[in-house]
Amino acid sequence: MACGHISMIPRACIPEQKMNMRSAHFLALVLACICLPTFGDERPHIVLVMADDHGYGDTGYTGHPFVQTPHLDAMADRGVVFNRFYASAPVCSPTRASVMTGRHPFRTNVPNHGHYMRPHETTIAEALGAAGYVTGHFGKWHIGSVQPGSPTSPGGAGFDEWLSGLNFFDNDPYLSRNGKYQQIKGSGTVISMNATIDFLTRHHSGEKPMFVVTWFPSPHDPQEELPQTTRAATLYNDQPTKKPGYFREITLLDQQIGRLQETLKGLGIRENTLFLYCSDNGGLIAESSGGRAKKGSIYEGGLRVPAILQWPAKYEACQIDTPAFSSDLYPTLVKIGHGEVENQTPLDGIDLAPLIAGEKTQRPGMGFWHGFRPGQGTWSDRIIKKLMEAQIAGEPNPHPERILKNVNEFPDLETLDSRGHAAWNAWPWKLHRVENGGKVKYELYHLINDPMEETDLSQQEPERLRKLKSELETWQQSVLRSWAGMDYQR
Numbered sequence: 001m002a003c004g005h006i007s008m009i010p011r012a013c014i015p016e017q018k019m020n021m022r023s024a025h026f027l028a029l030v031l032a033c034i035c036l037p038t039f040g041d042e043r044p045h046i047v048l049v050m051a052d053d054h055g056y057g058d059t060g061y062t063g064h065p066f067v068q069t070p071h072l073d074a075m076a077d078r079g080v081v082f083n084r085f086y087a088s089a090p091v092c093s094p095t096r097a098s099v100m101t102g103r104h105p106f107r108t109n110v111p112n113h114g115h116y117m118r119p120h121e122t123t124i125a126e127a128l129g130a131a132g133y134v135t136g137h138f139g140k141w142h143i144g145s146v147q148p149g150s151p152t153s154p155g156g157a158g159f160d161e162w163l164s165g166l167n168f169f170d171n172d173p174y175l176s177r178n179g180k181y182q183q184i185k186g187s188g189t190v191i192s193m194n195a196t197i198d199f200l201t202r203h204h205s206g207e208k209p210m211f212v213v214t215w216f217p218s219p220h221d222p223q224e225e226l227p228q229t230t231r232a233a234t235l236y237n238d239q240p241t242k243k244p245g246y247f248r249e250i251t252l253l254d255q256q257i258g259r260l261q262e263t264l265k266g267l268g269i270r271e272n273t274l275f276l277y278c279s280d281n282g283g284l285i286a287e288s289s290g291g292r293a294k295k296g297s298i299y300e301g302g303l304r305v306p307a308i309l310q311w312p313a314k315y316e317a318c319q320i321d322t323p324a325f326s327s328d329l330y331p332t333l334v335k336i337g338h339g340e341v342e343n344q345t346p347l348d349g350i351d352l353a354p355l356i357a358g359e360k361t362q363r364p365g366m367g368f369w370h371g372f373r374p375g376q377g378t379w380s381d382r383i384i385k386k387l388m389e390a391q392i393a394g395e396p397n398p399h400p401e402r403i404l405k406n407v408n409e410f411p412d413l414e415t416l417d418s419r420g421h422a423a424w425n426a427w428p429w430k431l432h433r434v435e436n437g438g439k440v441k442y443e444l445y446h447l448i449n450d451p452m453e454e455t456d457l458s459q460q461e462p463e464r465l466r467k468l469k470s471e472l473e474t475w476q477q478s479v480l481r482s483w484a485g486m487d488y489q490r
Helices: 070-078 092-101 124-130 188-203 244-266 326-336 380-393 462-483
Strands: 012-014 034-036 045-051 080-082 134-140 161-165 174-177 180-183 210-215 273-279 307-310 318-320 366-370 420-426 429-436 439-446
Touching (some): 070 244, 070 307, 124 134, 124 326, 134 188, 174 380, 188 210, 273 326, 366 462, 429 462, 439 462
Parallel strands (some): 045 210, 045 273, 080 318, 134 210
Antiparallel strands (some): 161 174, 273 307, 420 429
16 A cells, blocks of 8 residues: 655755865765755654664564554554564664665674764764754664764764763663763663653754654663563563563553654644654564574564654555665655755665655665674763763763774775675565685575575576675675775765
8 A cells, every 4th residue: 555655845955065074084974955945845853763672573563472562553553564674784783874874884884783883974864954954862872972072973973962872771871961971860761762852842843843863772681671560570571481571671662652652742743743663673582583583693583673654744554565674764864854965975775755655666675794893892881981970070081992983994995805694685585695714605585485584595596596696796895895985085
């Protein structure tokens, strides 16, 4: 069922240039010709909410037998449900970089968790901010610093306001509010939503539309947050699971979705707010992951996530079977927000509006790649607490190395190879390239007939294998050129 078309009213184009000088290595982004709406063309507010490790099958609307997610279920009943939505990576930081840039995370210097996204990248917050949006980030960051003045902080990435943690956090977290550190008592997920609601309440009647990114710290381990319900501490203890805390935090974040819905309704902006919920990677329970394996794998269970979009003024309830992934959010939302980026670096994502409208049912292939480099540990509370103590005492920064890390270091293209596990989703076919110890093997699956990726068809489909190998290799070489910094030399 088609959800309806996005109406694009002709706009007046106001040239504007923005030179970003945050790096000495390359010219940074140039934003020009930002198209602002003519009178009467009301752009939507945009709210992106993303969970941390919420698996595809771990909601009521996707058929989980016991987890309580009434607000997500109601959203699915009334909104656009993506039945095949993928995180761009099977772990958190890379997917977050893909949301911010529309690019595969390797291109942006984020091959695994804990790596920093280069400030050379044009972010969705910068593009929408230049197009007239007021922008806010609340919750987990994990693609850069949260120190004041850092070009890798949420502020450096284009957010006007932010309350952010370096990585996942739980109860009574240490956070950075626009570069000022503080400990806030309470549940981290609730605190993130509190900040979101405060931002929406303060800005909803202003002249600017709002762009909000809320990245929950739940249901990531250690899962000590509790939902607001009777007998919360023992909820799901009587169910057949070894991780009742995981499901408790899913119910907690669902409650925050309900609070957000009530806020949008109470402020009178629900109809013209584009609100999307998804997860940053597959879940922690393989049995309900929606495919083979779970978080950390680029088999389906590590990438497939729940995703629902609502924009009542534009879209009716429907389901989208054409695959989409997190890299698609940048081009989709920049276009909806009337932002234009001159000299756009190569994107991996596409504008989803034609798919939602039913005008297209096919899309270009989607590339995935993991295991090239290990992750880097980031202890959010521990680090921010030390920063806060030094800030209060007027002492030197105890973590100057965390302002930029290696964002101004560019690998030599000749030294990069194709190690790790890569995949090319040319729906409904999916090719895997697995390199381990210098040995390479290929696997080929038909995802409609074989959603669990159990029957390797690489020997039965030699011509298809050859074609998809060529497409994957071409894409990987493009990604490596980006990682080496060649996109910025323009």
